[in-house]
Amino acid sequence: MSLAAGMTLVLAGSALEGFAQVSLKIATRKKAWAYAYWTGIGALLFVIEICLYTRALKSLDIAVAYPLSALSYASVVIAARVLLGEKPDLRRWMGVVFIIAGAALAIPE
Secondary structure (H helix, E strand, C coil): CCHHHHHHHHHHHHHHHHHHHHHHHHHHCCCHHHHHHHHHHHHHHHHHHHHHHHHHCCCCCHHHHHHHHCHHHHHHHHHHHHHHCCCCCHHHHHHHHHHHHHHHHCCCC
């Protein structure tokens, strides 16, 4: 597997983790069966994310993969904004920018 493929897997996993976190948040707003449904969706997304990340480690150094996985923090903020209508303040958006910049520094030349 190539470097680009490994990085793509980590990025996809980070995005899935964002959706998993949002699914768990949605679950807290639901009753009985819907709670179980959204919790199950969140858990399934976490399992898929773990599989993608583990597969990515075959072609990436962990010193590259782990910083890239921090993008999941940014994906949670973005997914919460888009899917839940949360309104992060400027400071939180600055944090997202710093996370993205930090992850970019981990990409090998």
